Amino acid sequence: MSSVTVIYRSPFETAICSSDAAINIDNPRYPPQIRGMPEDLEGVVATSTRLSHVDGEAGRLTIAGYALEDLAPYASFEEVAYLLLHGRLPEPAERVRFTQDLAGRRALSRLVLEVLHEAAATQARPIDALRMAAALLSLGREESPGDDAMTAIASFPTIVGAYWRALNGQEPVPVRSDLPHAAHYLHQVFGAEPSTERARALATYLNTVCDHGLNASTFAARVIVSTRSDLISAITGAVGALKGPLHGGAPGPALDMVFEIGTPERAESVIRAKLDRGERLMGFGHRIYRVRDPRADVLARAAERFYASGGDQRLYDLAQQVEATALRLLRERKPERRLETNVEFYTALLLHGLGFPSELFTPTFAVGRVLGWSAHCLEQLRDGRLIRPQSAYIGPTGLHYDRGPARPAV
Numbered sequence: 360m361s362s363v364t365v366i367y368r369s370p371f372e373t374a375i376c377s378s379d380a381a382i383n384i385d386n387p388r389y390p391p392q393i394r395g396m397p398e399d400l401e402g403v404v405a406t407s408t409r410l411s412h413v414d415g416e417a418g419r420l421t422i423a424g425y426a427l428e429d430l431a432p433y434a435s436f437e438e439v440a441y442l443l444l445h446g447r448l449p450e451p452a453e454r455v456r457f458t459q460d461l462a463g464r465r466a467l468s469r470l471v472l473e474v475l476h477e478a479a480a481t482q483a484r485p486i487d488a489l490r491m492a493a494a495l496l497s498l499g500r501e502e503s504p505g506d507d508a509m510t511a512i513a514s515f516p517t518i519v520g521a522y523w524r525a526l527n528g529q530e531p532v533p534v535r536s537d538l539p540h541a542a543h544y545l546h547q548v549f550g551a552e553p554s555t556e557r558a559r560a561l562a563t564y565l566n567t568v569c570d571h572g573l574n575a576s577t578f579a580a581r582v583i584v585s586t587r588s589d590l591i592s593a594i595t596g597a598v599g600a601l602k603g604p605l606h607g608g609a610p611g612p613a614l615d616m617v618f619e620i621g622t623p624e625r626a627e628s629v630i631r632a633k634l635d636r637g638e639r640l641m642g643f644g645h646r647i648y649r650v651r652d653p654r655a656d657v658l659a660r661a662a663e664r665f666y667a668s669g670g671d672q673r674l675y676d677l678a679q680q681v682e683a684t685a686l687r688l689l690r691e692r693k694p695e696r697r698l699e700t701n702v703e704f705y706t707a708l709l710l711h712g713l714g715f716p717s718e719l720f721t722p723t724f725a726v727g728r729v730l731g732w733s734a735h736c737l738e739q740l741r742d743g744r745l746i747r748p749q750s751a752y753i754g755p756t757g758l759h760y761d762r763g764p765a766r767p768a769v
């Protein structure tokens with residue numbers, strides 16, 4: 360059997376596999392595996408970034424140079440936002456100006472509020488309402504990508520809060536510009552100024568999920584903006600990508616599983632039954648991590664602290680037992696695939712402890728991730744080219760289309 364060379368070139372990487380003869384990657388007759396290209400882009404480097412680095416083997420996440428665990432639990436969201444948008448942490452005066460600028464963009468236009476009310480009347484899911492409202496953020500104004508980024512980051516908490524209240528027949532809470540970003544989000548949703556502990560726990564969460572390499576929604580955003588489309592369009596598309604259950608839609612079902620299990624002794628039978636039915640355990644497994652997701656550690660510690668200071672400690676203990684049982688059974692079922700806890704498992708626990716209903720878990724993820732989407736879009740606009748990969752055509756060729764004598768031309 361003769362061996363072949365597969366040459367795959369991306370703007371950033373060239374990989375050459377073994378061979379006697381080169382295959383032209385433009386030749387559509389070669390299926391993707393022969394052309395050395397995984398169908399779902401697994402392992403493919405599609406861009407370069409200064410924003411975050413995911414080391415899936417070591418289980419490390421670096422945010423613009425800082426280890427996640429050193430940054431997320433201690434920095435304010437505003438500091439992390441400045442870091443991702445400007446490439447370094449702010450000086451004190453810069454931090455004040457940036458915080459004021461962000462806070463000054465929190466209010467929603469009358470039209471956005473009207474759309475949210477209409478959406479609430481149809482009981483639209485909060486993540487869908489967020490997608491609709493996000494698209495309207497550019498209405499009636501021509502802004503620069505940098506302004507769009509700031510407006511989107513500042514508006515997302517207000518949109519989610521106003522929508523949740525509308526869904527529950529409540530008026531939106533007047534916007535406050537004196538609260539930090541995380542506290543402002545809690546205020547918008549619950550209508551009361553949060554304790555320092557609650558605001559800190561939420562800031563830790565938002566910092567933890569703000570960026571994560573070239574995940575599906577970030578890739579979607581970069582593809583959209585790579586056409587030189589606007590940043591608000593890119594962010595709207597990213598919300599659509601995030602909401603799928605294999606990406607940002609997992610924490611609700613993860614928490615449902617913990618509640619369904621109810622007591623530690625039921626963990627084994629319930630999880631076995633799920634795996635027997637071929638179900639995936641939400642909150643476990645990851646495309647990149649082959650060890651425990653470092654974000655799960657940061658959030659588990661935040662949740663532990665939070666639950667110890669007045670939350671439902673029994674629920675936290677149950678979740679830990681569910682996690683241990685799930686990991687044991689996944690190892691038993693899939694010894695060849697390293698399936699570990701991902702960020703969504705402890706997201707569910709922390710956000711539930713903060714009082715968020717599960718319908719707001721994915722929108723809250725978006726409140727954090729809109730920062731990463733924005734920063735990636737700005738980076739793409741600055742450094743990138745049109746993202747336009749190829750597909751391998753594997754359908755038939757040479758079929759004959761019979762017009763038929765009696766068919767009128769259209």
Ligand code: ACO
Binds near residue numbers: 605638701
């Ligand atoms: N539970 C049970 N089995 C699983 C799980 C899981 N959570 N995850 C993967 N597997 C199994 C698959 O069924 C598959 O088995 P098979 O080879 O017998 O068909 C094998 O492991 C490989 O699965 P893939 O889908 O190829 O793995 P991939 O890297 O594409 O999936 C993903 C990653 C989508 C996250 C997957 O692990 C999953 O569905 N997890 C549950 C959903 C979840 O928690 N999503 C949140 C991810 S984190 C984030 O996006 C923020």
